[in-house]
Amino acid sequence: MFRIKKLDLFIARQFGQLFVGAFFICQFVLMMQFLWRYMEELIGKGLSLEVMAQFFWYMGLMLVPQALPLAILLSSLITFGNLGESSELTAIKSAGISLMQAFRSLIAITLLITLGSFYFQNVIGPNANKELALLMLSMKQKSPELEIPEGVFYDGIPNTNLYVQKKDMKTGMLYGIMIYRMTQSYEDAAIILADSGMLQSTAERKHLALTLWSGEWFENMRSQELAGSASVPYRRETFALKKIILDFDADFNMADGSFMGNDPRAKSLKQIFEDMDSMNLVYDSVGRSIYQEAARMYYRPAHLEKKDSLKALRTARAKTFNIDSVLTKLSASDKQRVVSEALRDVDRAMGDYEFKQMFTEDGDRIIRRHKIEAINKFLTALLCIVFFFIGAPLGAIIRKGGLGLPVIISVLVFILYYILDNMGYRMARVGAWAIWFGKSLAMAVLVPMAIFFTYKANRDSMVFNMDAYRNFFSKLLGLRLKRHVYSKEVIIEDPHYAEDARQLERISSEVADYARQHHLKRMPNVVKVFFKYEPDHLIEHISEEMEMVIDDLSNTKDKVVLAELNNYPIVSVKAHTRPFEHQWMNVAAFFLVPIGLFCYLRMWHFRLRLNHDLNTIKRTNAAIVGRIKKMGWDAKEAV
Numbered sequence: 001m002f003r004i005k006k007l008d009l010f011i012a013r014q015f016g017q018l019f020v021g022a023f024f025i026c027q028f029v030l031m032m033q034f035l036w037r038y039m040e041e042l043i044g045k046g047l048s049l050e051v052m053a054q055f056f057w058y059m060g061l062m063l064v065p066q067a068l069p070l071a072i073l074l075s076s077l078i079t080f081g082n083l084g085e086s087s088e089l090t091a092i093k094s095a096g097i098s099l100m101q102a103f104r105s106l107i108a109i110t111l112l113i114t115l116g117s118f119y120f121q122n123v124i125g126p127n128a129n130k131e132l133a134l135l136m137l138s139m140k141q142k143s144p145e146l147e148i149p150e151g152v153f154y155d156g157i158p159n160t161n162l163y164v165q166k167k168d169m170k171t172g173m174l175y176g177i178m179i180y181r182m183t184q185s186y187e188d189a190a191i192i193l194a195d196s197g198m199l200q201s202t203a204e205r206k207h208l209a210l211t212l213w214s215g216e217w218f219e220n221m222r223s224q225e226l227a228g229s230a231s232v233p234y235r236r237e238t239f240a241l242k243k244i245i246l247d248f249d250a251d252f253n254m255a256d257g258s259f260m261g262n263d264p265r266a267k268s269l270k271q272i273f274e275d276m277d278s279m280n281l282v283y284d285s286v287g288r289s290i291y292q293e294a295a296r297m298y299y300r301p302a303h304l305e306k307k308d309s310l311k312a313l314r315t316a317r318a319k320t321f322n323i324d325s326v327l328t329k330l331s332a333s334d335k336q337r338v339v340s341e342a343l344r345d346v347d348r349a350m351g352d353y354e355f356k357q358m359f360t361e362d363g364d365r366i367i368r369r370h371k372i373e374a375i376n377k378f379l380t381a382l383l384c385i386v387f388f389f390i391g392a393p394l395g396a397i398i399r400k401g402g403l404g405l406p407v408i409i410s411v412l413v414f415i416l417y418y419i420l421d422n423m424g425y426r427m428a429r430v431g432a433w434a435i436w437f438g439k440s441l442a443m444a445v446l447v448p449m450a451i452f453f454t455y456k457a458n459r460d461s462m463v464f465n466m467d468a469y470r471n472f473f474s475k476l477l478g479l480r481l482k483r484h485v486y487s488k489e490v491i492i493e494d495p496h497y498a499e500d501a502r503q504l505e506r507i508s509s510e511v512a513d514y515a516r517q518h519h520l521k522r523m524p525n526v527v528k529v530f531f532k533y534e535p536d537h538l539i540e541h542i543s544e545e546m547e548m549v550i551d552d553l554s555n556t557k558d559k560v561v562l563a564e565l566n567n568y569p570i571v572s573v574k575a576h577t578r579p580f581e582h583q584w585m586n587v588a589a590f591f592l593v594p595i596g597l598f599c600y601l602r603m604w605h606f607r608l609r610l611n612h613d614l615n616t617i618k619r620t621n622a623a624i625v626g627r628i629k630k631m632g633w634d635a636k637e638a639v
Helices: 006-037 049-085 088-094 099-142 254-262 269-298 306-318 323-328 332-398 405-429 435-458 466-477 497-518 526-530 537-553 559-565 583-591 593-638
Strands: 160-167 173-181 190-201 207-220 234-247
Touching (some): 006 049, 006 099, 049 088, 049 332, 049 405, 088 099, 099 332, 099 435, 190 234, 332 405, 405 435, 497 537, 497 593, 526 583, 526 593, 537 559, 559 593, 583 593
Antiparallel strands (some): 160 173, 190 207
16 A cells, blocks of 8 residues: 655755756756747837736746656656765665655656646647737737837838837827838839828738828839939929838738638647648548549540549550650641740649649648647657656766756756757658657657656666766776875885795796787787687786786885886786677677777777886886895995
C-alpha cells in the first residue's frame, strides 16, 4: 500500500517552493519575449490601462503551458542539486532508499502538472488565443489613427506614406500632416500638406476616410503621350476642406476572417477533430470532382456514356500510330495552326490546374496545421515529464544547487528543445516532412537523454567527470601524460639508494635487450595486429619495476634526483600490441577499413613512442645512477 512518508513530504516541499519561483520567472521571460514581437503595436498608441491589462492577461494564460515544462526542469534540477551539495542525497542513499524512490513524490506532482498543462491547452489556451487575436484586431479597428506614429513616416497604407507631427489621443485629431501618394511611378507622385486632419474607418472596415483642413495639393500630371518629353504637367490646389478615401482594411480582410475560423490554436481538441472531419469531407469531394472533370475532359469522349468509355479507351490504346508522322503530312500553315491550338489548350489547362492547386494546397495547409496543433497539445504536456527526468537526475549527478550551473544547464536543454521543435514544426507545416516526424523530432532527442541521465544517476555514475573524459581522449588520441613528482615535506624513510641504483642498471639492460629484439621502428605486422594477438609481458614487467624505483626515490631530498624523476615517461604497456582488448573487436576493425586504418596507424605511433620512451628511460637511469654514485663518493670524502 502506498503511504506518504516524511521524506516524500520533505522533497515535495523543497520542490514546491522552487517550482513556484521558477514558474513565475519562466513566465516573465516568455511574456517579455512575446511582448517584444508586438512592441510597435502597443507603445505610443495611447491604449488604456484596461486594454493593456487584458492584453497581458490573455498573453499570460496563453504562455502557461510553455512555462510549466521549463519551470519543472529548473526546479527539479535545483532541488536535487541542493540535496547533493548538502550531502542529504548521500544520506538518503545510505539509508537504503534508491533514487527512484526519492523521485516518487515529485513524479506524482509532475503528473498532476502534466494534466493541468493539457487542460490549459485544451480549454483555457484556445479561448485565450481567440480573445488575444480579437483584442489586437479591435485595437486597430476602433482607432485607426493609433496606428499612425508621431514624427515618423508611416507606410502601412498602400501607395501612401503618411507623416504626422502631432496627434490628440482624446479627439483623434492629427496635426502637421504630410502625405506622399504614388500610383504607377514616382513621376505620378502627389504631395499633400495640411494643417490638421482626422482619420476614420468606413462602415465596411475596408477603407479609411481622411478629412483634411487648410492645406495644399501638389501633383505631377505625367501621361503616356508625354513619356518621351522632359517637361511634366504640374497641378497645384489649395483647399480649406478635403476628403480622401484610402485603401486600408486595418489588417482585417477575408484572409483574417478565415484565419479566425481556421486557426487551430483557438480550438479545443474536440473542435479540431470535428473540423478536420468536415474539411476532409469537403476537400475530398472537391478532389473527386476535379478528378471526374479531368477524366471526362481528357480520357472520355463527350458523346460516349460512362459504360462505353472504358471500351472506347481500350480501342484507342490498341490503335498505335506515330503522331510525328501525322504532323509531317500537314502543310506549314496547318502545322502552325495545330501547334498554336495545342499551346493554347496546354496554357488553358495549366492555368486551370494552377488555380485548382491553390485551392487544394490551401486546404492541405489548413488540415496540416490542425493535425500539428492536435499533436502539440499532447507533446507539450508530456514535455513536463520528460523535462523532470532530465532535470532531477542531472541535479543528482552534478550536485550543484543555487541559480548558477542549474540555470545554465536548463537554458541549454531548453534551447536544444526549442531549435529541434521549431525546425520540425516549420518543416511539417510546409509539408516538407511528415507531421509525426517533424513534431516528434525534439522528443526523439530528449527522451533518450532522459533515460540516459536517469540510468546514470541511479547507478551513481559520474557523467560529468572531466578527468575521466580527458583521460579517455588522451588515450584515444595518444596524448602523452606528464609525470609530476614533488618534494615531500615529511619523509618517514629515506630511499635505498644502492639497491635503487642496481635496479636501474638492470632495467637499462632489459630495455636495451627489448629494443634490440622487437625492432619498434618497423611497421607492425598486419596479421599479428588484427588476428594473432601476443601479450607483451616484458614491457609490463619493466614498467612495474621502474614505477617501484620511482616511488622509492620520490622520498629523496636531493633536488637533482627529483628533477630527473620527472623526466621518466609514463609508459603505455598495451597500446603498442593491439588496438582493442577483445580479439573480436580487432577482427571487426580490420574489415571496417577506415577504423582499421586508424587503429593500425595509432598502434604504429605508439610503437615509435615506446622506442623513444625506452631511450629516455636509459638516459634518465644513467643520470640518476651517476648522481647516486656521486652522492656516495661525497659521503666517503666527508668521512
